Amino acid sequence: MKINRRDFVSGSVATGALLAAPAVTGQSLPRVVIIGGGAGGATAARYIAKDSAGEIDVVLIEPTRTYYTCFFSNLYLGGFRDLASIGHNYGKLAAEYGITVLHDWATGIDREAQTVSLAGGNVLSYDKLVISPGIDFIEGSIPGWKQTDQTKMPHAFKAGSQTELLRAQVLAMREGGTFALIAPPNPYRCPPGPYERVSMVAHLMKQSNPTAKILIVDPKESFSKQALFEEGWNAHYPGMIERVGPDFGGDKVEVRPGAMEVVIDGEVEAVDVCNVVPAMKAGHICEKAGITEGNWAPVVPATMASRVDENIHVLGDSADQGDMPKSAFSANSQAKVCAMAVRSALTGSRTFPARFANTCWSLIDENDGVKVGATYEATEDKIARIDGFVSQPGEDRDIRQQTFEESLGWYDAITADMFG
Known part of the structure; x- marks a missing residue:
C-alpha cells in the first residue's frame, strides 16, 4: 500500500x-x-x-x-x-x-x-x-581515520556535501577499481543504511564500471535485512560484492587515507574509494x-x-x-x-x-x-x-x-x- x-x-x-x-x-x-x-x-x-x-x-x-x-x-x-x-x-x-x-x-x-x-x-x-x-562520530574508532580525513575518505552519514563527494569519487573510479566501505559497530544511525549504500554504489557501477569490485569490512556478526541484501546482491550484482566479517578480521581494520589503503587484520588492500563510517x-x-x-x-x-x-x-x-x-x-x-x-x-x-x-x-x-x-x-x-x-x-x-x-x-x- x-x-x-x-x-x-x-x-x-x-x-x-x-x-x-x-x-x-x-x-x-x-x-x-x-x-x-x-x-x-x-x-x-x-x-x-x-x-x-x-x-x-x-x-x-x-x-x-x-x-x-x-x-x-x-x-x-x-x-x-x-x-x-x-x-x-x-x-x-x-x-x-x-x-x-x-x-x-x-x-x-x-x-x-x-x-x-x-x-x-x-x-x-x-x-x-x-x-x-x-x-x-567517536574519534579514533577507526584507526588511521580522523574527521579531517573526510575529504579523502568520506563518511557521508551526514548528508549534503559529503554525499556529493562520495558520488563524485565513485564516478571517477578507474575501470575495475575497488570501492571499500568500513561499516560501523552497533548502535548507529539507520541500521540498513550502509548495506543499502553498497547496493546503490553497485547499481551505479553496474552501469558505468561493471568490472569494479566492492569490499565491505564489517565488525558485526550480522546486520539488518542481511538475507534480503545478500539475495539481492547475488541476483543483481553477482561477483561484485565481498563482505569481510569479524571471523576474517572485519573487526581489526585500519585505514591509510594518504595511501588509499585498508589494512584488514594486518593484510593491506589498495582501494580506489573508501567510505569510512565510524562508530x-x-x-x-x-x-x-x-x-x-x-x-x-x-x-x-x-x-x-x-x-x-x-x-x-x-x-x-x-x-x-x-x-x-x-x-x-x-x-x-x-x-x-x-x-x-x-x-x-x-x-x-x-x-x-x-x-x-x-x-x-x-x-x-x-x-x-x-x-x-x-x-x-x-x-x-x-x-x-x-x-x-x-x-x-x-x-x-x-x-x-x-x-x-x-x-x-x-x-x-x-x-x-x-x-x-
Whole structure:
C-alpha cells in the first residue's frame, strides 16, 4: 500500500514570520527551544507550534539553511534522485507556524539557568528544551581515520556535501577499481543504511564500471535485512560484492587515507574509494549539557524527557530509549510524543498513552525495495517493541516494486510532516 501525505500527517496551523533571537528576559509566553532541525527537531517544532495555537513561543536552532535528509541520500548516490530532491528549507515553519528559526550553532547549555548559548552570541532562555542533534562520530574508532580525513575518505552519514563527494569519487573510479566501505559497530544511525549504500554504489557501477569490485569490512556478526541484501546482491550484482566479517578480521581494520589503503587484520588492500563510517555517539551538545551516560542520552520512554533533567527532552539518534532503531521514522514518531508531553506541561492540555512506530525501507536495485518495521509502547524502563514485520526472501517482483513505491510516498509524507 502506498503511503500518502494524508495517511501520514495529522494536524493544522499557526502564523508568523522569521524573527531575530528574543532576549533572555521579557518573554510573555512559555518558550520551547529546539536544537536540531531534522526528523526529530523539525517535527517537534511544528507540532508544538500548531497544536498549542500560539500559546507557546517555539524557537528552532539549526545551522544549515538547506537541510539534506540522510534518509534517501543513498538513492542520490545510486542515481535514482538528484540532490535537490532531498534538500529542504525552513520557510514554511517560520511563515505558516510562527516558529522562530535561527540558523546558528548551539554552543552551550546552562541547565540551572535554563539558557542556550549560540555561536553568534545570543543567549536564549527556555522553559523546555528539546535536543535532536543527530549523531557525532567517536574519534579514533577507526584507526588511521580522523574527521579531517573526510575529504579523502568520506563518511557521508551526514548528508549534503559529503554525499556529493562520495558520488563524485565513485564516478571517477578507474575501470575495475575497488570501492571499500568500513561499516560501523552497533548502535548507529539507520541500521540498513550502509548495506543499502553498497547496493546503490553497485547499481551505479553496474552501469558505468561493471568490472569494479566492492569490499565491505564489517565488525558485526550480522546486520539488518542481511538475507534480503545478500539475495539481492547475488541476483543483481553477482561477483561484485565481498563482505569481510569479524571471523576474517572485519573487526581489526585500519585505514591509510594518504595511501588509499585498508589494512584488514594486518593484510593491506589498495582501494580506489573508501567510505569510512565510524562508530557513533550522541550529538556533542548532549555531552556539553551533561545529559549523556556513555555514548548516548538516556530518556524517559513516555515523554522522551532526559533522565538527568526533566526540562530537557532528547529525540532521535542521540536518545538511549530502548528498542527503537536510530532512524528518521523513529525520530519523527518520538517527536510527536515529545510535543504532546511538552504542550501538556506548559499549557495543561490533554495527553494520551505514548505509542511509537518505525519502518525502514531500502532499495537494492531498480524497483527492488525491501522493508523492516515494528510498533512500540512506552514501559517504565524503555520503549519496548510490541510486534514487527520484514520483507521476505523470494518475494514477487510486483511486491518489491510496491514496497519501493510505498517508500516514495513515505518520503513525501514525512518531509511534509517535518517542514510543513
